[in-house]
Amino acid sequence: MLADQPPVTTKTDNDDLPFAQALTRARDLAESTICDALVGAEGDVADSMIYAVKGGKGLRAFLVIESARLFGIDRFVSRPAAGAIEAIHAYSLIHDDLPCMDDDDLRRGKPTVHRKWNEHIAVLAGDALQALAFELLGGMGRAELTLGLANAAGVRGMVGGQAMDIAAEGVATPLSLDEIMQLQAGKTGALIRWAASAGAVMAGEDPAPLESFGGKIGIAFQIADDILDVEGDAASLGKAVGKDAGAGKATFVSHLGLDGAKSRARELVTEACDALSSYGDKADCLKDAARFVISR
Amino acid sequence: MLADQPPVTTKTDNDDLPFAQALTRARDLAESTICDALVGAEGDVADSMIYAVKGGKGLRAFLVIESARLFGIDRFVSRPAAGAIEAIHAYSLIHDDLPCMDDDDLRRGKPTVHRKWNEHIAVLAGDALQALAFELLGGMGRAELTLGLANAAGVRGMVGGQAMDIAAEGVATPLSLDEIMQLQAGKTGALIRWAASAGAVMAGEDPAPLESFGGKIGIAFQIADDILDVEGDAASLGKAVGKDAGAGKATFVSHLGLDGAKSRARELVTEACDALSSYGDKADCLKDAARFVISR
Numbered sequence: 050m051l052a053d054q055p056p057v058t059t060k061t062d063n064d065d066l067p068f069a070q071a072l073t074r075a076r077d078l079a080e081s082t083i084c085d086a087l088v089g090a091e092g093d094v095a096d097s098m099i100y101a102v103k104g105g106k107g108l109r110a111f112l113v114i115e116s117a118r119l120f121g122i123d124r125f126v127s128r129p130a131a132g133a134i135e136a137i138h139a140y141s142l143i144h145d146d147l148p149c150m151d152d153d154d155l156r157r158g159k160p161t162v163h164r165k166w167n168e169h170i171a172v173l174a175g176d177a178l179q180a181l182a183f184e185l186l187g188g189m190g191r192a193e194l195t196l197g198l199a200n201a202a203g204v205r206g207m208v209g210g211q212a213m214d215i216a217a218e219g220v221a222t223p224l225s226l227d228e229i230m231q232l233q234a235g236k237t238g239a240l241i242r243w244a245a246s247a248g249a250v251m252a253g254e255d256p257a258p259l260e261s262f263g264g265k266i267g268i269a270f271q272i273a274d275d276i277l278d279v280e281g282d283a284a285s286l287g288k289a290v291g292k293d294a295g296a297g298k299a300t301f302v303s304h305l306g307l308d309g310a311k312s313r314a315r316e317l318v319t320e321a322c323d324a325l326s327s328y329g330d331k332a333d334c335l336k337d338a339a340r341f342v343i344s345r
Numbered sequence: 346m347l348a349d350q351p352p353v354t355t356k357t358d359n360d361d362l363p364f365a366q367a368l369t370r371a372r373d374l375a376e377s378t379i380c381d382a383l384v385g386a387e388g389d390v391a392d393s394m395i396y397a398v399k400g401g402k403g404l405r406a407f408l409v410i411e412s413a414r415l416f417g418i419d420r421f422v423s424r425p426a427a428g429a430i431e432a433i434h435a436y437s438l439i440h441d442d443l444p445c446m447d448d449d450d451l452r453r454g455k456p457t458v459h460r461k462w463n464e465h466i467a468v469l470a471g472d473a474l475q476a477l478a479f480e481l482l483g484g485m486g487r488a489e490l491t492l493g494l495a496n497a498a499g500v501r502g503m504v505g506g507q508a509m510d511i512a513a514e515g516v517a518t519p520l521s522l523d524e525i526m527q528l529q530a531g532k533t534g535a536l537i538r539w540a541a542s543a544g545a546v547m548a549g550e551d552p553a554p555l556e557s558f559g560g561k562i563g564i565a566f567q568i569a570d571d572i573l574d575v576e577g578d579a580a581s582l583g584k585a586v587g588k589d590a591g592a593g594k595a596t597f598v599s600h601l602g603l604d605g606a607k608s609r610a611r612e613l614v615t616e617a618c619d620a621l622s623s624y625g626d627k628a629d630c631l632k633d634a635a636r637f638v639i640s641r
Contacts, residue, residue: 149464168445180499187492196483203476
């Protein structure tokens with residue numbers, strides 16, 4: 050999408066991997082954490098939970114694993130938190146796709162849960178994935194991780210943003226840029242910010258630089274999503290495109306224009322990387338992630 | 346309903362109240378905890394969260410507060426856990442009432458959330474109440490409370506029971522008594538068991554006697570519900586009655602008969618009270634709660 054970005058860093062250290070491989074590894078670790086936690090749980094709800102979790106990019110899991118590695122925390126220690134954030138993310142997608150919400154048929158290149166099963170399985174699978182996230186975090190023995198994720202997922206975070214988004218539909222006056230910023234800070238930003246700062250919280254270190262980083266890439270991520278809604282195609286994205294423009298919905302692109310949105314996304318990535326300057330080279334993989342969010 | 350129970354104990358100690366007043370106090374404390382946590386959150390989702398929480402009996406909050414008092418833990422310390430369990434309970438009712446689930450119009454004597462607002466607000470309010478529960482618990486700094494409630498609320502607990510319940514609808518062979526026991530141990534039992542044992546978990550004491558107590562009153566509670574579905578009236582219950590019998594659904598009453606169900610409920614209450622024998626008089630208020638669940 051944005052070809053004029055610096056190349057993604059390739060690592061040679063023992064535990065370091067090129068970005069794309071590290072992303073896949075984090076995603077697989079989060080998926081296996083969730084599958085392991087569901088061993089012995091049978092039936093459509095458990096099946097649909099696993100179905101919904103599989104096939105994501107694993108960006109949020111990557112942010113958890115890599116922000117923890119910044120403080121010397123092994124990925125097998127941070128793994129439950131990576132599973133937790135992907136469980137919350139998957140639950141939010143299942144519920145957002147429901148007929149009474151965004152009414153989508155396609156997600157991650159597959160039929161949505163309520164299309165493959167039915168609506169009540171979709172409601173319950175989402176509910177159970179949210180509970181599973183807190184079960185995984187509860188097992189880590191760090192109450193502040195629970196507090197932070199619950200806040201990010203709730204009415205002041207993700208759910209609040211989604212409510213603003215749906216409330217804006219069918220309203221004559223489109224949202225202002227400030228309102229879109231507020232909406233997205235909740236809807237997509239809050240989970241990304243939590244994921245990026247989880248490592249510092251686990252280590253008992255100041256999370257402020259990582260929160261700043263996470264906040265900026267969260268907005269960049271949403272700008273990129275808005276650009277993809279205009280420029281992308283459904284086959285490669287695995288979900289419907291052109292929905293926002295078709296619905297006359299205010300987006301970063303409708304406010305800033307396509308070039309303005311791309312330029313703003315690049316600025317945010319630069320600012321996000323600058324926020325990590327105090328960590329030096331150790332944060333290179335996180336900087337790769339920042340570039341990735343606008344180059345999908 | 347079951348007139349031949351011993352009278353409910355009246356306490357005279359400073360912090361002790363007659364059962365009915367202690368129940369009201371616990372309910373009010375849970376409601377105010379949730380309202381306090383939502384100060385500043387605006388809009389339909391926050392409004393509907395508070396609407397859904399209000400008007401319950403507060404039994405689960407009472408079990409948390411009183412099981413904590415058994416170990417000398419003040420109600421202002423256990424209060425977030427009381428708010429958490431009522432938040433989870435309220436979320437489960439909102440989602441269970443949805444058109445794609447039990448499709449109910451009336452709850453706690455008021456229109457259900459999706460009838461008063463709409464379906465997407467009902468999905469989001471339930472989602473945000475679940476997050477709020479874990480936010481309240483996260484603030485207590487006791488990860489084992491989070492782990493236990495998440496497990497009780499999830500696919501192996503409440504959601505699993507609800508999934509079994511819906512799957513049983515429209516199936517030619519009615520559920521066996523063992524299957525109903527398993528279903529209810531999840532659907533209603535898991536939260537009640539967590540609530541009853543929360544005080545021991547907070548105190549770092551053995552939760553086994555309280556878990557046994559909670560497990561038994563959980564089943565007694567559901568038997569009483571099945572009896573009320575046959576004998577009760579919608580006006581005093583605040584929800585629809587006769588739904589199960591009308592749907593030809595297997596219940597404790599359909600398996601045991603009305604008299605057999607009442608007798609089994611009484612036995613369970615006696616067994617539940619016996620499970621608390623090691624606590625002596627201090628557990629009298631919890632024994633009152635056991636009698637209450639079958640005398641609604």
